[in-house]
Every structure is written in structure tokens, then in C-alpha cells.
Amino acid sequence: MATDAPAEGRYVSGVAAAMTVVAMGLGYAISIGDPTILSANLQVVSAGLQISGSTSTFVASLATLTMAAAVLSAGALGDLYGMRRMYLVGLGGAVVFSAMAAAAPVPAVLMIARAGVGIALAFLIGLSLALTNAVFPPGRRAAAIAAYFGVGYAVATPLPALGGMLAHAIGWRACFFVVPTVAAIGLLITWRFVPETVPAARRLDVPGMVLFAVALLGLIYGTSRMETGIDAAGLAAVGVGLAAGCLFVLQELRTPEPALDMRVFRSSRFNAAVTAGVVFNIVLGGSMVLLAFYLVTIRKESHELFGLLLIPATAMAAIAATSAGPAANRFGVRTVLISGLVIMFAGLMVLRNFDLNTSRPVVFATTALLVVGGALVTTPQAQIMMSSAPDDLGGVVSAVKSAVNEGGYSLGPALFALVGINLFFTDSAHHLSDAGVTRSEARQALLTAHGGREAHLVNPEQAQLVISQAPHNAIDAIHTLSMIMAVGPVIALVLALWLIKPVKNG
Incomplete structure (x- = not known):
């Protein structure tokens, strides 16, 4: 059973400690495994919804883009409203939007679902490590963080193959069943064993979070456009990303309550x-x-x-x-x-x-x-x-x-x-x-x-x-x-x- 909040001087131990590592590792596994599952099954998904080549490439990268855009906001919301609460939101979002992707009748619905999955993944990858660090005492954090990554790698490894097996055995929609199943298990374990963190007393730095999102979106989208050669749209996106990054640094240095303390x-x-x-x-x-x-x-x-x-x-x-x-x-x-x-x-x-x-x-x-x-x-x-x-x-x-x-x-x-x-x-x-x-x-x-x-x-x-x-x-x-x-x-x-x-x- 979960112990009291760590800020009160108590941390997880025994079964709760082991289950916390598992729950956080499952979130990490989902965040790194989900994009690979879709990439591995992109052809069958595209054929199932009759998606063209350029559109299918965009669909494959959509969750990664929205995850990058939302990750700082997810971390800030976890600090302000409780990491466990926001982590549960991420797991719930992974279940709902993955189910939406599996049921998508047209490509537009799949795109909305994949964008939503990316936002959910931002909460998982942005908060799973932070929660692990927060609920273990300093002397046990190194081992806990190591075990967290170990669980993440171990669980993520078979996910693409499992998605491919389901897609070929049942149909393209079945490849989207893997993530919600793992997320549901993680949600139950987190609800039962993981303690809440104490919310921080400060305001959201909305301009900083927006600039950070634009910076990462521009850089990631722009560089992906230039894999086969210099591309005008790619260069423009990288330029926008770099400009937003500079503005983000200036915003964080001058605001009294920055999203990211530059110190x-x-x-x-x-x-x-x-x-x-x-x-x-x-x-x-x-x-x-x-x-x-x-x-x-x-x-x-x-x-x-x-x-x-x-x-x-x-x-x-x-x-x-x-x-x-x-x-x-x-x-x-x-x-x-x-x-x-x-x-x-x-x-x-x-x-x-x-x-x-x-x-x-x-x-x-x-x-x-x-x-x-x-x-x-x-x-x-x-x-x-x-x-x-x-x-x-x-x-x-x-x-x-x-x-x-x-x-x-x-x-x-x-x-x-x-x-x-x-x-x-x-x-x-x-x-x-x-x-x-x-x-x-x-x-x-x-x-x-x-x-x-x-x-x-x-x-x-x-x-x-x-x-x-x-x-x-x-x-x-x-x-x-x-x-x-x-x-x-x-x-x-x-x-x-x-x-x-x-x-x-x-």
C-alpha cells in the first residue's frame, strides 16, 4: 500500500516500492514503444484506411510531435497539481485515444487520436522518472531509477512485434490494442500503490510553455523534413524553432515564476x-x-x-x-x-x-x-x-x-x-x-x-x-x-x- 506523501518524510517501501517501479516503467515503455508500434504497422494501417504515402508519414510522426510540444507543460502540471494525478491522466489518455485510433472510421479521426496519444505520452515520459525520483529516499534513488529504465526497456522490447502479430492475425485496428492494455495495467498499479507528491505553490508560466512547445516542434519537424536534402519548409521550421528557443530563454530569465528555472x-x-x-x-x-x-x-x-x-x-x-x-x-x-x-x-x-x-x-x-x-x-x-x-x-x-x-x-x-x-x-x-x-x-x-x-x-x-x-x-x-x-x-x-x-x- 502507498505510504504518505514523501514531503512529509515518508517514502514507498516493500511491495509499494516494487510496484511503483513497475508502474513507472510501464509508462516509460509505452512512451517509447507506441510510436514504434505504429511505424512497424504503418503499411497495414494505411491500407486499412486508404491513407496516401505523404499523409501516412505525417500520421506516423504526429504523436512524436505532440509529445514533444506538450512534455514541458506535462512536467509543470505535475509539479503544480501532483505528479501522481497527472500521471494517471496520462495513462487514462493513452487508453482513450488508443481506443479512438483503433475505432477510427476515417483518416481525420486517426489523426486526432494520434495527436491525443502524443499528449498522453508527454505526461507518461515527463512524469514517470520524476515520480520515481520523488517517492524514493535519496539513498535508494539510484537503484530505483536504474530498475525503472530496466522495466521500461524490457516491456517496450516486444511491443512492436506483439502489435504486428495482432494486426496480421485480427486486422490493422488490433495493433492499437497493445498500448491501452499496458496503460490500463499501469493505471491500476499506480492507483493502488503510488503516493501523491505535494503540489508546488506557484503559477503556470503559459508563455514559457508555449515558446518551448513551438521551439521543439519547429526543430523536430524541420529536421525531419530535411532527411533527404535541404528543404525550404524544413529550414523555415528550424528557424522558427531556434527563434522560439531564444525567446523561451529570455522569458524564463525575466519571469519571477518560470516553467524552467534556468539556475x-x-x-x-x-x-x-x-x-x-x-x-x-x-x-x-x-x-x-x-x-x-x-x-x-x-x-x-x-x-x-x-x-x-x-x-x-x-x-x-x-x-x-x-x-x-x-x-x-x-x-x-x-x-x-x-x-x-x-x-x-x-x-x-x-x-x-x-x-x-x-x-x-x-x-x-x-x-x-x-x-x-x-x-x-x-x-x-x-x-x-x-x-x-x-x-x-x-x-x-x-x-x-x-x-x-x-x-x-x-x-x-x-x-x-x-x-x-x-x-x-x-x-x-x-x-x-x-x-x-x-x-x-x-x-x-x-x-x-x-x-x-x-x-x-x-x-x-x-x-x-x-x-x-x-x-x-x-x-x-x-x-x-x-x-x-x-x-x-x-x-x-x-x-x-x-x-x-x-x-x-x-
């Missing part, structure tokens, strides 16, 4: 943790897309193979995340965070040596190194950021962590896809310069191979040369990208050594 950034430990979070998510997001491209596009393997590789890799990440708490207590958060960055760096170095015939065990080992390294960074990052949070800003700081990580994970694929495509075309033109193939002609040749609009502009013999050389040039681009990616963990590692003092217990 938390005076902590060198906090800044090092934020940097590590941005870096590992950029690298993780980019490398997952890169590995999928290598297997499916270059090697012509099935989409399912990469999913099968991710399942044991993510299970290993769950074990690593759970072990990170006790390891942080024994060796210090800095040591664990640095270990995670080093492991990610090692994975990128293995990726640097891929060729057209790299064995599947090596591909799996690379995937595991990247995912496990990220899990080892996540736990100490959360511990450092939450230990820097004032008592009345736990929800907001947790939301900032989620926003930072989500932004980085969205930026990675767009950034490295844009760089990789340009590297590929440049390499193609360089290798085929003797045959008179220019960079523009290389691009046109590949458009020809995929039925592009510029097919009539291409010399057939030159097109054949480009297409035959394409796998080798793509491998070269992967080698260069892996080295560019490796700069990120190195920078984060140097900052961690410099800014985080080697003390134990976070």
Missing part, C-alpha cells in the same frame, strides 16, 4: 548530463537508421532481420540499465556514464569496418554495443539531472530530460541522412569521374533506378555504372559517417571528465 544550468554536472543525453540520442537515432539502411538497402536483407537483432540487443540494454544503478552507487555516476560513452564509441568503430559481407553476428554485436552503451548513459544522466532539480521542479526537469533526448533522437536520423546522401553522391562522382559522370548525373541515375522524375535526363550506360558502383560508395559513406558520429561520444566523454567530479552516490 539549474549553473550546475556543471547538470550540463554534462544534458550534453551526454543529446549526444547519445543523436548517435543512437542516426546509427539505428544507418544499420537498417545497411541491412535492407545495401545487403537486401529483410526488414524483419533488423527487428530480430534489436530484440536481444534491447534485452541486454534492459539488463545494463538495471545494473547501472548499483554500479553508480559503487563506482560513481561519472564512471558509469563514461563507460556507456566508451561502449558506444566502440560500436561506431566496429561500424567503421563494415563491408558488403560483414557477418550477421558482427552486425548484431555492433547493434548491441550501441544500444547497451546508450542504456548505460541513460541511467546516470537521469540521476544527475534529477539530483539537480529543486523539490518543486522535479516534473519540469524530468520533462527537460525527455525533451532533450527526444530532440536528439529525432535530429540524428535527419542530420546523418543529409550528410550521408551528400557523401554518397560526391563519392559516386569521384569514383566515376573517368567515365564522365558528374555529381548531378549520379543523383539522376539513382532516381532512374527508383522510378524518379528525372529518368529521361540520364544516359543509360552512365546510369548502369552508377548503380553497379552504388553499394561500394554507400559503404564508403557509412565509414565516413561512423567517424563523424564518433566525435560526439568523445566530446561528451571529455566534458564528463571535466565537469563531473568523481564522487560516489550521484
Whole structure:
């Protein structure tokens, strides 16, 4: 049974402590698993509702966009009105809007439902960590946070596959049954075992929350538009996002009751943790897309193979995340965070040596190194950021962590896809310069191979040369990208050594 509010000096223990970790882990699993479930079943959902290609892509990203826009507001509302109460709202919203998506008769209803799901996910990802941090005593928080991430990874791992099984066995609507089932279980456990936090006594900073939402929406939407090339709308969205971000900082510095107290950034430990979070998510997001491209596009393997590789890799990440708490207590958060960055760096170095015939065990080992390294960074990052949070800003700081990580994970694929495509075309033109193939002609040749609009502009013999050389040039681009990616963990590692003092217990 839940104990009294932590602010009164009592925390969860025994069964309530274990069930609190499970309830919060389920919320985290939903928030990271739901977008993947839809992405994995997008074709069957689109066919079921007769949604066009461009619209289906928007539907797939809608929940992520609204989650990013609402996450700071969710954290602030949790601080002001009680984290448990707002977390229950998030779980209830996940049930209602997922059911709405399953029953959607037309695409417009599905879009409304997915936007609502994203808002619900903002409460789950923004408050689950904050609640875990709030209801455990300081000496047990490291282990609790580690177990929370472990539960989240473990539960999230099979969700996409389960959604796919239901969709193929019953119909496309069934893939939306997974999230409300998990959310309902989490709601019951939270209602029974999780204590409420004491509301903070301050007003909502509505202008700050709006500016934060616009900043994240602009940056995430804009970068996603530029995955295959510079796009005017994407550049405009990024510009709006950057402008809103600057205005947000000014608003928070001048308002007496900011949504995000900017004083938390005076902590060198906090800044090092934020940097590590941005870096590992950029690298993780980019490398997952890169590995999928290598297997499916270059090697012509099935989409399912990469999913099968991710399942044991993510299970290993769950074990690593759970072990990170006790390891942080024994060796210090800095040591664990640095270990995670080093492991990610090692994975990128293995990726640097891929060729057209790299064995599947090596591909799996690379995937595991990247995912496990990220899990080892996540736990100490959360511990450092939450230990820097004032008592009345736990929800907001947790939301900032989620926003930072989500932004980085969205930026990675767009950034490295844009760089990789340009590297590929440049390499193609360089290798085929003797045959008179220019960079523009290389691009046109590949458009020809995929039925592009510029097919009539291409010399057939030159097109054949480009297409035959394409796998080798793509491998070269992967080698260069892996080295560019490796700069990120190195920078984060140097900052961690410099800014985080080697003390134990976070």
C-alpha cells in the first residue's frame, strides 16, 4: 500500500516500492514503444484506411510531435497539481485515444487520436522518472531509477512485434490494442500503490510553455523534413524553432515564476548530463537508421532481420540499465556514464569496418554495443539531472530530460541522412569521374533506378555504372559517417571528465 506523501518524510517501501517501479516503467515503455508500434504497422494501417504515402508519414510522426510540444507543460502540471494525478491522466489518455485510433472510421479521426496519444505520452515520459525520483529516499534513488529504465526497456522490447502479430492475425485496428492494455495495467498499479507528491505553490508560466512547445516542434519537424536534402519548409521550421528557443530563454530569465528555472544550468554536472543525453540520442537515432539502411538497402536483407537483432540487443540494454544503478552507487555516476560513452564509441568503430559481407553476428554485436552503451548513459544522466532539480521542479526537469533526448533522437536520423546522401553522391562522382559522370548525373541515375522524375535526363550506360558502383560508395559513406558520429561520444566523454567530479552516490 502507498505510504504518505514523501514531503512529509515518508517514502514507498516493500511491495509499494516494487510496484511503483513497475508502474513507472510501464509508462516509460509505452512512451517509447507506441510510436514504434505504429511505424512497424504503418503499411497495414494505411491500407486499412486508404491513407496516401505523404499523409501516412505525417500520421506516423504526429504523436512524436505532440509529445514533444506538450512534455514541458506535462512536467509543470505535475509539479503544480501532483505528479501522481497527472500521471494517471496520462495513462487514462493513452487508453482513450488508443481506443479512438483503433475505432477510427476515417483518416481525420486517426489523426486526432494520434495527436491525443502524443499528449498522453508527454505526461507518461515527463512524469514517470520524476515520480520515481520523488517517492524514493535519496539513498535508494539510484537503484530505483536504474530498475525503472530496466522495466521500461524490457516491456517496450516486444511491443512492436506483439502489435504486428495482432494486426496480421485480427486486422490493422488490433495493433492499437497493445498500448491501452499496458496503460490500463499501469493505471491500476499506480492507483493502488503510488503516493501523491505535494503540489508546488506557484503559477503556470503559459508563455514559457508555449515558446518551448513551438521551439521543439519547429526543430523536430524541420529536421525531419530535411532527411533527404535541404528543404525550404524544413529550414523555415528550424528557424522558427531556434527563434522560439531564444525567446523561451529570455522569458524564463525575466519571469519571477518560470516553467524552467534556468539556475539549474549553473550546475556543471547538470550540463554534462544534458550534453551526454543529446549526444547519445543523436548517435543512437542516426546509427539505428544507418544499420537498417545497411541491412535492407545495401545487403537486401529483410526488414524483419533488423527487428530480430534489436530484440536481444534491447534485452541486454534492459539488463545494463538495471545494473547501472548499483554500479553508480559503487563506482560513481561519472564512471558509469563514461563507460556507456566508451561502449558506444566502440560500436561506431566496429561500424567503421563494415563491408558488403560483414557477418550477421558482427552486425548484431555492433547493434548491441550501441544500444547497451546508450542504456548505460541513460541511467546516470537521469540521476544527475534529477539530483539537480529543486523539490518543486522535479516534473519540469524530468520533462527537460525527455525533451532533450527526444530532440536528439529525432535530429540524428535527419542530420546523418543529409550528410550521408551528400557523401554518397560526391563519392559516386569521384569514383566515376573517368567515365564522365558528374555529381548531378549520379543523383539522376539513382532516381532512374527508383522510378524518379528525372529518368529521361540520364544516359543509360552512365546510369548502369552508377548503380553497379552504388553499394561500394554507400559503404564508403557509412565509414565516413561512423567517424563523424564518433566525435560526439568523445566530446561528451571529455566534458564528463571535466565537469563531473568523481564522487560516489550521484
